[in-house]
Amino acid sequence: MATLGAELELVEEGEVHIALRFSRHLSQQHGFVHAGAITSIVDSACGYAALTQAPAGCEVVTAEFKINLMRPALGERFLAIGKVQSAGKLLTVCTGEVRAYAGTPGTHKLVALMQATIVNVAK
Amino acid sequence: MATLGAELELVEEGEVHIALRFSRHLSQQHGFVHAGAITSIVDSACGYAALTQAPAGCEVVTAEFKINLMRPALGERFLAIGKVQSAGKLLTVCTGEVRAYAGTPGTHKLVALMQATIVNVAK
Amino acid sequence: MATLGAELELVEEGEVHIALRFSRHLSQQHGFVHAGAITSIVDSACGYAALTQAPAGCEVVTAEFKINLMRPALGERFLAIGKVQSAGKLLTVCTGEVRAYAGTPGTHKLVALMQATIVNVAK
Amino acid sequence: MATLGAELELVEEGEVHIALRFSRHLSQQHGFVHAGAITSIVDSACGYAALTQAPAGCEVVTAEFKINLMRPALGERFLAIGKVQSAGKLLTVCTGEVRAYAGTPGTHKLVALMQATIVNVAK
Numbered sequence: 001m002a003t004l005g006a007e008l009e010l011v012e013e014g015e016v017h018i019a020l021r022f023s024r025h026l027s028q029q030h031g032f033v034h035a036g037a038i039t040s041i042v043d044s045a046c047g048y049a050a051l052t053q054a055p056a057g058c059e060v061v062t063a064e065f066k067i068n069l070m071r072p073a074l075g076e077r078f079l080a081i082g083k084v085q086s087a088g089k090l091l092t093v094c095t096g097e098v099r100a101y102a103g104t105p106g107t108h109k110l111v112a113l114m115q116a117t118i119v120n121v122a123k
Numbered sequence: 124m125a126t127l128g129a130e131l132e133l134v135e136e137g138e139v140h141i142a143l144r145f146s147r148h149l150s151q152q153h154g155f156v157h158a159g160a161i162t163s164i165v166d167s168a169c170g171y172a173a174l175t176q177a178p179a180g181c182e183v184v185t186a187e188f189k190i191n192l193m194r195p196a197l198g199e200r201f202l203a204i205g206k207v208q209s210a211g212k213l214l215t216v217c218t219g220e221v222r223a224y225a226g227t228p229g230t231h232k233l234v235a236l237m238q239a240t241i242v243n244v245a246k
Numbered sequence: 247m248a249t250l251g252a253e254l255e256l257v258e259e260g261e262v263h264i265a266l267r268f269s270r271h272l273s274q275q276h277g278f279v280h281a282g283a284i285t286s287i288v289d290s291a292c293g294y295a296a297l298t299q300a301p302a303g304c305e306v307v308t309a310e311f312k313i314n315l316m317r318p319a320l321g322e323r324f325l326a327i328g329k330v331q332s333a334g335k336l337l338t339v340c341t342g343e344v345r346a347y348a349g350t351p352g353t354h355k356l357v358a359l360m361q362a363t364i365v366n367v368a369k
Numbered sequence: 370m371a372t373l374g375a376e377l378e379l380v381e382e383g384e385v386h387i388a389l390r391f392s393r394h395l396s397q398q399h400g401f402v403h404a405g406a407i408t409s410i411v412d413s414a415c416g417y418a419a420l421t422q423a424p425a426g427c428e429v430v431t432a433e434f435k436i437n438l439m440r441p442a443l444g445e446r447f448l449a450i451g452k453v454q455s456a457g458k459l460l461t462v463c464t465g466e467v468r469a470y471a472g473t474p475g476t477h478k479l480v481a482l483m484q485a486t487i488v489n490v491a492k
Contacts (some may be wrong), residue, residue, distance in 0.1 A: 003394075025372075036409040043404065062404065063337060064436035066189040066312055066365055068216045068239055070209040076393060086193040086233055090336070091309060091365070093191045093236055095218070110209055113216055115189055115238040117310055117363060119337070148249075158308065159286040168280065185281065186460060187486055189312035189435055213459070214432060214488070240433055240486060242460070289438045312435040313486055314462045316455040330480055332439040339482055341464070356455055359462060360485045361435055 006041050006080075010049070014084040016048040023074050033073040038080075038098050041065070042091075042114045045082030046094035050118040053087040058120040060092070065116035073111045075100030082114075092118045129164050129203075131159050131171070139171040158235075161221050165190070165237045168205030168223040169217035173241040176210040179195075179225040181243040183215070188239035195232045198223030205237075215241045251286050252326075254294070261331040262294040268322050281321040281358075284326075284344050288313070288360045291328030292340035294336045296364040300332040304366040306338070311362035323348030328360075338364045373481045375410050375449075377417070383453040385417040389413030389446050402442040404481075407449075407467050411436070411483045414451030415463035419487040422456040427489040429461070434485035442480045451483075 001008075001018070004026065012018035018041045020026075026037045044063060050060045082096045096114035101107075124131075124141070127149065133140035134181040141164045143149075149160045166188060173183045219237035224230075247264070250272065255292045256263035257263045266272075272283045289311060328342045339347075342360035347353075370377075372388070373395065379386035387410045389395075396405045403432060421428045451465045465483035470476075 017206055035412065036405060039408060039412075040405040043408075062438055064310070064435065064437040066433065068209075068238065068433040069431055070211070070216055070241060085236055086191075088193070090292075093193055093235070093310075095238075113192065113218070113238060115218075115236060118192060158289065159282060162289075163286060165283040166285075185315055187312065187314040187433070187462075191310040192308055216433075234287065314455075314484065316457070319480060331482055332437075334439070339407055339439055341482070341484075359454055359464070359484060361437065361464075361482060363437060 002038060002042055004037055009016050011048065011052065013052050014049060016045045016052065016082045018045045018080040020078040030072065033068050033078065038073050038078065040065055041078065041080040042082065042098050042112055043098040043116065045080040045115060046096045046116040047118060049084050049094050050092040051080035053084050053092060054120050055089065057123055059123050061116045061121050063117045063119045065114055067112055067114045069112050070110055073100055075102040077101045078111065090120055092120065094118060124140045124167055127160055127163060133186065134171065134175065136175050137172055139168045139175065139205045141203040143201040144175040145221055153195065156201065158192050159224055161196050164201065165205065165219040165221050165235055165240045168203040169219045169237060169239040170241060172205035172207050172217050173215040176207050176215060177243045182246050183241050184244050186240045186242045188237055190235055192235050193233055198221055198225040200224040213243055215243065217241060223238050247290055250283055250286060257294065257298065258293060259298050262291045262298065262328045264291045264326040266324040276318065277323065281315050284319050284324065284358050285313055287324065287326040288328065288342040288344050288358055289362065291326040292342045292360060292362040293364060295328035295330050295340050296338040297336060299330050300366045301335065303369055305369050306364050307367050309363045309365045311360055313358055313360045315358050316356055319346055321348040323347040324357065336366055338366065340364060370413055373406055373409060378422065380417065380421065383418055385414045385421065387414045387449040387450045388440050389447040399441065402447065404438050407442050407447065407481050408436055410447065410449040411451065411465040411467050411481055412485065414449040415454050415465045415483060415485045416487060418453050418463050419453035419461040422461060423489045426492055428492050429487050430490050432486045432488045434483055436481055436483045439479055440467055444471040446470045447480065459489055461469050461489065463487060
């Protein structure tokens with residue numbers, strides 16, 4: 001996350017937000033942020049969200065995720081939101097999305113959508 | 124849908140609900156509804172939701188979906204909810220969920236979660 | 247599986263084949279087999295494949311899968327192949343495919359492709 | 370790819386290999402390569418594989434992918450293999466895997482498995 005310049009913006013029970021500012025080194029020749037960076041921030045948001053509901057003494061590992069990349073990641077600022085949808089003893093299912101902000105305040109476009117399965121692992 | 128005994132319960136712009144009552148012929152020896160039936164109703168809900176936003180003269184075909192099955196489908200009644208998250212000219216991305224209702228009115232359990240990519244195809 | 251008329255055709259360590267003959271009650275108005283039936287046989291093939299490598303005393307439950315439906319399931323006969331790609335203590339990852347056979351002997355078309363995560367659960 | 374230090378190792382009709390050497394800046398405190406880097410190389414391998422079969426005048430865009438991360442990416446060298454499974458006019462379905470090499474020559478461990486849907490887009 002540090003490498004990308006991403007920042008934890010909100011950590012609540014079952015929900016985590018990670019913000020990312022546009023930066024040239026994250027972008028392609030077309031001027032939009034690499035899918036790899038977008039995927040990383042929403043994967044992290046889901047992982048941290050799962051961690052807020054993991055049993056004591058456990059850490060979390062992403063077993064798998066699926067991501068739809070709906071449009072090029074054009075924007076000044078991106079917000080990845082990870083939410084726990086179901087937390088079991090062993091597996092947590094999270095959904096995530098990435099919003100792109102640019103121009104008009106208060107509006108955003110949905111850039112990516114994730115569904116992830118995360119495993120609780122005893123430390 | 125008819126074979127399963129499922130019913131369209133709500134059709135709105137971008138959102139479709141399909142209801143399914145528990146029935147013995149849909150269930151396994153353990154008394155819960157087969158994952159196949161659960162998958163079918165939420166896949167259909169996503170497909171119909173996409174259809175509400177497809178361009179005129181198009182039908183829709185599911186290109187792929189991912190589903191998490193979070194717990195056994197135990198209940199008297201199941202509700203599959205499909206929602207359009209992003210509708211392009213060509214591809215529509217939907218999310219879906221299946222809720223199980225039993226016992227206490229007004230409460231449900233989340234049984235399954237889907238994320239699907241649906242293609243608009245000229246008729 | 248019985249409801250669909252599907253048959254276990256091969257069970258080997260880490261690989262299971264399930265065959266399905268075309269039947270009118272499985273097909274839509276366009277004459278191809280429902281995606282629901284195709285999904286069910288390949289999901290089962292993956293599940294049984296995982297079971298061949300599950301630890302003693304465990305049964306298996308599908309936590310999630312993703313399926314691509316590449317073309318309409320047109321054919322006289324369908325073969326679902328499930329293979330274990332990685333078997334851990336807790337989670338097994340399988341891939342599956344469904345082949346459609348029609349006309350020319352020895353040739354088939356790839357109808358669907360699956361990637362699934364299956365959990366070992368103590369009985 | 371350049372940022373990661375990854376290299377195209379093989380480009381054939383429908384199959385592409387991308388190699389990545391272990392490097393400290395790609396790794397976490399535990400000494401294994403970040404899931405983000407692993408995801409990026411296999412996503413790229415799938416995209417390039419799709420490109421080898423895209424119609425003339427088209428470029429490719431990843432619509433979605435699903436990845437299973439089976440074990441920590443421990444190794445001296447990683448190989449991402451992307452393969453076209455089905456190429457349509459519009460959509461290409463690819464599978465990908467990442468192998469980790471370390472110690473014993475000629476042996477590897479499967480680190481990740483991907484299934485991706487890629488869209489042909491006119492340039």
